[in-house]
Amino acid sequence: MTILQMRYFLTVCRLQNITHAAAELHIAQSTLSQAIQTIEEETGLNLFVRSGRAIMMSQDGQRLAQKVTALLREVDLFETDVREMARRHGKIRLAIPQQQASFIIPRLLNTFCPAHPEIDLDIIEPSGLESARLVREEKVDMAIVNYDGETMPELHYRRITSRPIKFVVWQGHPLEHCQSISLAEALQYPLVLLSEEFFVTRLLTRITVKRHLELNALYYSPHLSTLYSLLRAHTAPSILFSQAVISLDGVVTIPFDEPLALTSCLITKKSRQITKDQRLVMKFIREQLLLDSMKS
Structure with a gap:
């Protein structure tokens, strides 16, 4: 799972709507749907319970969202540190x-x-x-x-x-x-x-x-x-x-x-x-x- 896919996944988890999430991310709905499908295939987990256009996180989805949130927090800190290092040398x-x-x-x-x-x-x-x-x-x-x-x-x-x-x-x-x-x-x-x-x-x-x-x-x-x-x-x-x-x-x-x-x-x-x-x-x-x- 890439960093970008993680961010896509958390956006869908927060909005619980593919259409709204795609609009916020400024990507095509089909692109986002494919990214979520790829994550499920790679992890072997059913992350969402779908009912028409509405989706809800499954228990596995909730647990994965917690782990991804913690990981992205560390990624954001890392990126901040790198930018700080770049500014120091600029x-x-x-x-x-x-x-x-x-x-x-x-x-x-x-x-x-x-x-x-x-x-x-x-x-x-x-x-x-x-x-x-x-x-x-x-x-x-x-x-x-x-x-x-x-x-x-x-x-x-x-x-x-x-x-x-x-x-x-x-x-x-x-x-x-x-x-x-x-x-x-x-x-x-x-x-x-x-x-x-x-x-x-x-x-x-x-x-x-x-x-x-x-x-x-x-x-x-x-x-x-x-x-x-x-x-x-x-x-x-x-x-x-x-x-x-x-x-x-x-x-x-x-x-x-x-x-x-x-x-x-x-x-x-x-x-x-x-x-x-x-x-x-x-x-x-x-x-x-x-x-x-x-x-x-």
């Missing part, structure tokens, strides 16, 4: 949005990868919301995002540290030496912002709607480099996660006089087992983010 797919990428990718490539040559990192740089979607769809194993408080129920969020959102101007701007600014004052200026796929903009939009404030966005861009160019060209101020501009020359960050922040976190899918190698990557990222937070 790539770790990691999504890092742009606001974190300039900070964490050099540390991963310069420090983590040389220390762990056996781990192959496959890093991409989508937006924050897209990173979360990629984890949910299992197209990446994990992501670092600037969490804004809204969650996807399929994902596990491991919070690490909160960092402020700041008003960003260029050197020479009239507000360059301002110690702090209110959100209402900042919104009096036309702004260049990251697109709505980024958590910082999603959070800003929710707050302005809730407070009945008007967000005057001159331009939305999916690229931080574009915003940097617009800031350097003195086009308009911006509102960004503090880490996005921490190493950028020619700009000035002004804190808000109320707490506006995003929380850096690692996200994984709840239904996916975390491998040993993935835990090493997560531990390194967590340590780097906490270390950077203490220095600031």
Whole structure:
């Protein structure tokens, strides 16, 4: 009896109907009937009592179903272990949005990868919301995002540290030496912002709607480099996660006089087992983010 035949057999046992079982298995009814007949011929057992279209398990059928159930449980565990082994020896797919990428990718490539040559990192740089979607769809194993408080129920969020959102101007701007600014004052200026796929903009939009404030966005861009160019060209101020501009020359960050922040976190899918190698990557990222937070 093959593994496939065992699965066919248990489906028929559960539904007690060949037609319904064939539909659930997405196979022809004749194929399923032949498979059950083959099992009975190979085992020498009468597994079902038939009455028209209705079928019921015989005593031998019930005993065989118990043994097959136990055996398939072990097969499923074996297949899970094999997949786990394959993932350990494969790539770790990691999504890092742009606001974190300039900070964490050099540390991963310069420090983590040389220390762990056996781990192959496959890093991409989508937006924050897209990173979360990629984890949910299992197209990446994990992501670092600037969490804004809204969650996807399929994902596990491991919070690490909160960092402020700041008003960003260029050197020479009239507000360059301002110690702090209110959100209402900042919104009096036309702004260049990251697109709505980024958590910082999603959070800003929710707050302005809730407070009945008007967000005057001159331009939305999916690229931080574009915003940097617009800031350097003195086009308009911006509102960004503090880490996005921490190493950028020619700009000035002004804190808000109320707490506006995003929380850096690692996200994984709840239904996916975390491998040993993935835990090493997560531990390194967590340590780097906490270390950077203490220095600031």
